[in-house]
Amino acid sequence: MTEIHTPRLVLRRWHEDDLVPMGEINADPEVMRWIDDGSVLTPDQTAEAIERWEEDWDEEGFGLFAVELLASGELAGFAGLSVPEYLPEVLPAVEIGWRLGQPFWGQGYASEAAHAALEFALQDRGIERVISISRPGNEASENVMRKLGMVPExxxxHPVHGFPLHVHAIDLSEFDA
Structure with missing residues (x-):
C-alpha cells in the first residue's frame, strides 16, 4: 500500500470511512467553485469518484491520495496524480491536483501535500514531466503551482465549457526536492 508521510500529513489510499468527509468537501460550493463547471457533487457522485480514483491506482500505478491530518486523523481532502483525459491536447500527460475542505485552507496543507505527490511522481514513479491545470482567477491553486516550481506553459x-485554462508544467530536471 502506498503511503507518504510529511511533517503534518499522511497521503494514503482511500478508506470506506473517507466517503462522508469527502462528500462534504465536494458538496461545498466554495470548494467546487473552480472545479469543472463549478457544480457540487452528490454523495453518490463522490462515491463514484473515489471508486474511479482507486481504479486509477490499480491501472496507472498512481492516483489521487486521500490527505489526512497526522495529528487528528481528519480527512482534509485529496492531492495526487491523474491523466487529464478531458483535455486531449495536453496528452500524453500526468496532472497533479488537489482539493481540500475550507477548514484546511490557508495553512500550507495543499502545498505540503502537492509537493509530496510531485516528489512521488518524479522520483518514485519515474514520471519525467508533470502538469497542473487551473482556471484564471484561482490564485490559491496557481500559488501552489509556483511553490512547486511549475511554470506557465x-x-x-476547456473543450466542454469553453472557459480558459492555464497549463503549468515542471520536469524532473527542474524539480527541487
Missing part, C-alpha cells in the same frame, strides 16, 4: 480552452 500555455493557455487553452
Amino acid at each position: 500555455r493557455v487553452t480552452t
